Amino acid sequence: MARSPATTEDGRRIGAGVDAVVFDVFGTVVDWRTGVASEFQRVGSRVGAQADWPGLTTQWRSLYPPTLLRVVSGEVPWRSLDELHRMTLDTVLAEHGLSGFTDTDRAELVGAWHRLSPWPDSRDGLARLRETHVTATLSNGSTALLIRLARAGGLPFDTILSAELIHSYKPDPKVYLMAAELLEVAPRRLLMTACHLDDLRAAADAGLRTAYIPRPLEWGPDHPAPPAPDWVDLIATDIPDLARQLTP
Structure with missing residues (x-):
C-alpha cells in the first residue's frame, strides 16, 4: 500500500518544509x-x-x-x-x-x-533522496571514518559532517546546530534521520525536524526496534520510503 505523504499538524507537507536531510550512520545507514x-x-x-x-x-x-x-x-x-x-x-x-x-x-x-557494509536499501535510497534534497552524514564517527564508509559502500552523500568538527558528540545540541549552520539552513528546515530515538529526541530539542527509520536487525533478531513516539515528525520503513515521502 502506498504511504501518504507526511504532514504537519496544520496539514502542510513535511517535505515542502525540508531543505536538507542529515543521517545518523551507525545502525541507520550501515549494519x-x-x-x-x-x-x-x-x-x-x-x-x-x-x-x-x-x-x-x-x-x-x-x-x-x-x-x-x-x-x-x-x-x-x-x-x-x-x-x-x-x-x-x-x-x-x-x-x-x-x-x-x-x-x-x-x-x-x-x-x-x-569497514561496515550499508543496509541493502541505503545506497539506492540516498541516491533517490539526493535528487530533491541536500544529504549529509551527521555522525559521531570521525570524518575519515565516514569518508571510508561512504566510498566503500557507494553512499552518495553530498557532504560528510562529523561531530568531530566541533570536538563534541551527539546528543550535544551544538552538534545538530552545527549541521544547520554549515548547510546554511534553518534548524526547522533540517531533517535529522536516525533509527535511534535518543538521537532524534536530542535533535528535536535542538529545533530540528525528525525522521525515524526503525532497523529491526540492528541489535539482532531478538531485539525489535521500539515503536515511534508521538513527537517524531515522520516514520519511514527504509531510506527509499523516506525519499518517497519527501518527494515534492
Missing part, C-alpha cells in the same frame, strides 16, 4: 553488528580465542552512549571515536578474560568500524 561481529570472529580465530562474538559486539556497542556522554558533560576530555572505541574494547576484553589480543589485533578490531 555495525554484523560487520563488527565478523571481525571479532576473524581476529579471535587467529589468536585462538573462543567467545560469543555477537554478544561481545553488543556489549562493546552498549558502552558507546555512556562513554560519549562523559565527553559531552566534560567529565573526560574530548578524544577521537577510535580512541574511545579502543578504551571500551579493552574493557570488554578484560571482563571476559581475553588477554591474547595484541595491540595490533585490537587496532584491527577498532578499524572494523571503518
Whole structure:
C-alpha cells in the first residue's frame, strides 16, 4: 500500500518544509553488528580465542552512549571515536578474560568500524533522496571514518559532517546546530534521520525536524526496534520510503 505523504499538524507537507536531510550512520545507514561481529570472529580465530562474538559486539556497542556522554558533560576530555572505541574494547576484553589480543589485533578490531557494509536499501535510497534534497552524514564517527564508509559502500552523500568538527558528540545540541549552520539552513528546515530515538529526541530539542527509520536487525533478531513516539515528525520503513515521502 502506498504511504501518504507526511504532514504537519496544520496539514502542510513535511517535505515542502525540508531543505536538507542529515543521517545518523551507525545502525541507520550501515549494519555495525554484523560487520563488527565478523571481525571479532576473524581476529579471535587467529589468536585462538573462543567467545560469543555477537554478544561481545553488543556489549562493546552498549558502552558507546555512556562513554560519549562523559565527553559531552566534560567529565573526560574530548578524544577521537577510535580512541574511545579502543578504551571500551579493552574493557570488554578484560571482563571476559581475553588477554591474547595484541595491540595490533585490537587496532584491527577498532578499524572494523571503518569497514561496515550499508543496509541493502541505503545506497539506492540516498541516491533517490539526493535528487530533491541536500544529504549529509551527521555522525559521531570521525570524518575519515565516514569518508571510508561512504566510498566503500557507494553512499552518495553530498557532504560528510562529523561531530568531530566541533570536538563534541551527539546528543550535544551544538552538534545538530552545527549541521544547520554549515548547510546554511534553518534548524526547522533540517531533517535529522536516525533509527535511534535518543538521537532524534536530542535533535528535536535542538529545533530540528525528525525522521525515524526503525532497523529491526540492528541489535539482532531478538531485539525489535521500539515503536515511534508521538513527537517524531515522520516514520519511514527504509531510506527509499523516506525519499518517497519527501518527494515534492
